[in-house]
Amino acid sequence: MPKSTYYYEISKVDTVGFRNAELTEEIKKIFEQHKGRYGVRRVYRELLRRGNIVNHKKSTTYHAFPWIARQKDLKRNIIHSRAK
Numbered sequence: 001m002p003k004s005t006y007y008y009e010i011s012k013v014d015t016v017g018f019r020n021a022e023l024t025e026e027i028k029k030i031f032e033q034h035k036g037r038y039g040v041r042r043v044y045r046e047l048l049r050r051g052n053i054v055n056h057k058k059s060t061t062y063h064a065f066p067w068i069a070r071q072k073d074l075k076r077n078i079i080h081s082r083a084k
Helices: 003-009 014-034 040-049 054-062 068-084
Strands: none
Touching: 014 040, 014 054, 040 054
């Protein structure tokens, strides 16, 4: 990789990262407002209702809100541990 390309790439501002940070904060607000009861589909619908223009795939990614996946894993582990 040329030296000029390297320095050009590291100097660019990550605008997608800023947009994702705002979206992630909005998703966290929705999730906390509804006491962790909203899943991926309901969060997506709430984002649309609040006027955010977002693709459903963006709101369903594991990276967008991993705490929902952890809640699901915790529930699954509790159910399996009770079955034993």
